[in-house]
Amino acid sequence: MxxxxxxxxxxxxxxxxxxxxxxxxxxxxxxxxxxxxxxxxxxxxxxxxxxxxxxxxxxxxxxxxxxxxxxxxxxxxxxxxxxxxxxxxxxxxxxxxxxxxxxxxxxxxxxxxxxxxxxxxxxxxxxxxxxxxxxxxxxxxxxxPEQASISAAVADIVNKLGWRNVALLSQDDFSPVLKLGHYNIQVWPIRLPTTIVSDKDQELQRNLIELRKSQKRKFILHSTKMDIIQHVMLAAKRLHLLHPSIDWFITYPDFEDVIGEREDSWPGSIYGIQLLRADKIPTNISHNAVIAERNIxxxxxxxxxxxxxxxxxxxxxxxxxxxxxxxxxxxxxxxxxxxxxxxxxxxxxxxxxxLGQYMWHLENGSSRTNYTIDIMRMNAGLETIGTCKFVKGIPTLKFTKDIVQESSTTYTFSREEVLKVVTRQYDPFVMKIAGEYVGFNIDLLNELSKKLNFKYEIFDVSGWRLDQHRTYTDGMVQELINGNASIAVGALEITAEREELISFSFTILSTRASILTKKAKSTTNFFQFLGPFSTGLWLLILGFVAVAGGTLYAMNRFDQTQRGVEQKFDLKESIWYSLNVLLQGTTEYSPQTTSMRTLIAFFWFCVLVIDAAYTANLAAYLTLQQIDDRIKTIYDLADQTDLKYGVQKGSDLEEFIRTQSVDPFERMWAFMKLREEETLVSNMTLALENIKNGKFAFIGDHSTNEYYAKQQCGIESIEQNFGQKNFGLGFPRGAPYRDDINRALLELKEQGFIDHLKEKWWAEGQNCTDDTKTRRVSDKTTAELELTNMIGVFIVLAAFVVLAVIVEITERIVFCFDARRKKKRAQKEEPEKTQIDSFEGFRPPNETNENGPK
Missing domain, CATH: 3.40.50 (Rossmann fold)
Structure with a gap:
């Protein structure tokens, strides 16, 4: 048109x-x-x-x-x-x-x-x-005033302020560049869009994003159009470029109008010039309703x-x-x-x-020669810090206040500043429950907002996005690059590739990869000492003892040489002798005949073999019990094909495994690629069910896997020695408030707040009552024997002690009844005989004398 x-x-x-x-x-x-x-x-x-x-x-x-x-x-x-x-x-x-x-x-x-x-x-x-x-x-x-003289004044002022590296923003007039160059001030010129209709102009925002990436801290905004100044400053404020670490110089001749009545709406340090004398405008004009409607x-x-x-x-x-x-x-x-x-x-x-005194330089009719401008500064209040007088177009500076600003070590955002926070849901960093964001990072963000006095608006994005170069970039990173977010909060990994695109905070959390798998069932066997021999062998050994004892008894009974000998092998003594030999005990009796000694010699030899075999097999059996054949490393996963395994689709670990060309990652990726629908997880709820059913193993960040393991029943996270990750907060390149947030993070670390958050979000779940029936890979599996390994021996000992007591009591009762029966019989035969003590039945028979019980 x-x-x-x-x-x-x-x-x-x-x-x-x-x-x-x-x-x-x-x-x-x-x-x-x-x-x-x-x-x-x-x-x-x-x-x-x-x-x-x-x-x-x-x-x-x-x-x-x-x-x-x-x-x-x-x-x-x-x-x-x-x-x-x-x-x-x-x-x-x-x-x-x-x-x-x-x-x-x-x-x-x-x-x-x-x-x-x-x-x-x-x-x-x-x-x-x-x-x-x-x-x-x-x-x-x-x-x-002629722009050349204004440019000279700006260069003089900037030089006095000590600025050596500046960015100059202008639509069409870059005359200050040469003037600044005379003072060896490096200037980075930025051409603003020709047409700027609002502070949300996309091209203007791109200009300021590039300016922020440059990480320069001295800006000159050169324009004589009030609407342009307002749009640029509002856009800069939204991108948080109005910060104490950044100085602005505005060449618009009415600096007081730029600042306006609400000085607190402009954070940071801003300099400017004041040519207009508002008191020179007649009141009947400045307050005229018709003129006011023009909105000039x-x-x-x-x-x-x-x-x-x-x-x-x-x-x-x-x-x-x-x-x-x-x-x-x-x-x-x-x-x-x-x-x-x-x-x-x-x-x-x-x-x-x-606009001051009007005098033109007659040799060059276009130049105004004599006038004065004030040098203004807005830093927690508007003040005049000096003047610049022009005589025949030549500026002369005079500062009435100290121009050196004391740098503040701390900074709190103004009450109007709002950080746009981008996040991605990832348990337990950021979760959305009943429409509310919760999680480790959300608690941290809330504490930072209280500490630094800022408000925030949060929105979430998906995992990966296709950027302008047709490569996939994390959604949070893309929002920071596009200037749509001030900070990224969530499971954002600090990588060298991302460091070229955005800035990061200090490391908040470090983790490695882990395997999320089902726990093994806990099996407790109190009678492991019986394990070296089978049941049949144990019965055969018992039979062997009985046969040996019976043989000794038979030999002793039918051996004529043993008649009248005090040491006799009756059935009880024979069985007892055989059992003593098996258990390597001692006995008072010793075979005397050649036949009995021959039998005992071969019996000793058999017992020697049995004891040696039992000792060796017991050691081997207990060692095998300590061997755990469960999946514990990625090598175990790669060496088998029965259990399916995979990673979250679009995650950093998927990218890591896919790009590795070394074993076992190459084999693992080939396995996962063949079963892509099952191994590349997009629904974590379904994956957890498969893990609990023992059908699947999930490779992910240990921090997240540990959270699932503590909240779910019957699964565990096995940390691996690869995939080291450091998580932090993300910022746009050159964000001036990054240092403020880093300082606050360090204070929270020193106060133990971040450790408290870890304990809160990685606490044991309260919904698993059968967890004692399972055991983790991390449980103690050393070669030393524990109570559960040998408690069966003590159970057998206790059982035989109880049995011995029962037998002894039974014998005493039987003896007592037998003594009473004999007493009654004797009373019938000899009524005059003294009544037997009622406790006589409980005394050993060998303690009686010829006159009766002692």
Whole structure:
């Protein structure tokens, strides 16, 4: 679409007619602009107010014999013929020498040649910038200070502040670059978008993101447009570039208007210049409702007031303060206006407007020479720290306050700052329960927000995204790169590849890979000492003892040489002797005959073999019991195919195993690739069920696997010696608040808060009542015997002790009954015999004498 330029010519009569017989002094001129037709109305309103209030430029009351006339002319560039017609019409209007002056912004067809503006001076109402070379200095007078002198002042100020490396943000004017270069200040120029309609402009945001990545700490924002300044500063605030570690210098001539009434809404340290004197704008204009509806900046209003004031100053000079009525209407010619403006003794030394004193350098007519700007600073309050006086365009600095800022070691965010937090759900780092985010990192984020006094808005993303280079990047990392998030919170691994894209905090948590698998059932065998021999062998040994004892008894009974011998092998003694030999015990009896000794010799030999075999087999059996053939390492997984195993789809571990070309990872990836639907897990709930059923083993981060193991029943996490990971918080490259958060993290570590969070989120679950029936790989599996290994021996010992007591009691009872029975029989036979003591039955028979019990 073609742009339409509007050429506005003075032609609107601004005067109060008392009657038709009154004559006036007139000054006529043109107001030129690019789509700025409202400028004419603004100038009209200002002139009308000043004339109606009868106020001279110096503040005294004036008569109504002076007036200003404005005409309007459209300048159309929609086509070649329209441009030609507009130029012809403009030239015809400017051929009238009664049009005293042309007023408006830079338009090259007016300022670069006298083809259109023939007789008039052009009072330029826009900055000259890089277009100054195209202007004819004999025909152009700048209302605003020349950008070259402002650039020189900015360079002087920046040099005094000690800035050696700066970034310069501007839309079209980079004139300060050369001035800064004279002081050997390195400048990184950043061209802002040509059109910026809001602080959320995508191209503007990209510019500021690149600026943040540069990690520079000194910025110069160079513009004379208030809306551009506001959009850039609001976008910088949203990206947290307004920070105590970053200094801004704003070249907009009304720094107080940039800061506004709410100084606390701009954190950080901001410098600027103050050219506008707001108190020079008459109250009846600044508070006029019609003008207020135009929603223009204070600088635009001050410039318009000064334009009208200069025109009035000229006509007041011609009409001698307009105190006398002319005999006829008097029109100030272009030649008169030119002579009066350039006569510094009569006019320019006397007029002091809202933008300072107006004096032009006559050798170069476009330059304002004498004026003063204030040097301002906003840091916990707005203050003036110095002035810059221009004499013949040369700046002279004078600082009234210390310009060295004490760097603060601590920083808390302002109450209005909000961090946009991106996260990804990953147990137990970040979880969403009943619509609320909970987890290890959420608790940490809450504590950081309290400590640093910031608010946050949280949103989550999926795992991996395809970036502009067609490669997969973590979703949280991508949001930081795109500038949509201020901080990433969650299971974010610190890697060298990501370090090139974003910045990280200090390490919060370190972990390695682990295998999540089902626990083995716990098997307790109290009679492991019986394990070396089978049941049949034990019965055979018992039979062997019985046979040996019976043989000894038979030999002793039928051996004629043993008659009358005191040591006799009855059945009880024979069995006891055989058992003693088997158990390597001792006995009072010893075989005497050759046959019995022969039998015993071979019996000893058999017992020797049995004891040696039992001892050896017992040691081997107990050793085998300690051997655990469960899956404990990735090598165990890779060496088998019965149990399926896999990783979470899209995870860092999947990428790690896929890219490895060494054993066993290469074999593992081939195995998983063949069963991709089963091994690349996307549903962790289903995977946990398969793990508990013993059908699957999951390879993941030990921190997460340990959480599942503690919360679920019957599974365990076996840590591996690979996949070392360090987790931290993520920030955009160059985020100035990273150091503040790092400092807070260190304090939380020192206070033990992070350890407390680990204990909280990796605590044992309370829902597993059968956990004692299972055993972990990490349980103690040393070669030493424990109580459970030998308790069967003590059980047998206790059983035989009880049996011996029972036998002894039974024998005593039987003996007692037998003694009573004998007593009754004796009483019948010998009634006169003394009654037997009732306790006699419990005394051993060998303790009685011939007279009865002792």
């Amino acid at each position: 073609m742009t339409t330029f509007v050429l506005l010519l003075l032609g609107v009569l601004l005067m109060v007619h008392q009657n038709e017989a009154v004559f006036h002094y007139y000054i006529q001129g043109s107001v030129m602009g690019r789509n700025q037709s409202s400028d004419t109305e603004l100038y009209q309103e200002i002139a009308d107010i000043l004339l109606r209030e009868n106020t001279r430029p110096n503040g005294t009351i004036a008569q109504n014999y002076c007036a200003i006339r404005f005409n309007t002319l459209n300048f159309d560039t929609s086509s070649g013929s329209a441009i030609h017609n507009s130029l012809v019409t403009a030239r015809a209007n400017f051929e009238d020498k009664g049009v005293a002056v042309a007023i408006g912004p830079y338009i090259d067809v007016f300022t670069s040649t006298n083809y259109v503006i023939i007789n008039q001076l052009h009072m330029l109402t826009s900055p000259t910038g890089e277009d100054a070379e195209k202007m004819d200095p004999d025909w152009v007078l700048s209302i605003l 900046s204070r600088l635009e209003l001050g410039l318009a007031v000064d334009v009208v004031g200069l025109l009035r100053h000229v006509i007041y000079t011609v009409a001698q303060n307009c105190s006398k009525e002319p005999s006829v209407d008097y029109i100030v010619s272009a030649e008169q206006f030119d002579n009066i403006i350039k006569d510094q003794q009569s006019l320019t030394t006397l007029y002091d407007g809202a």
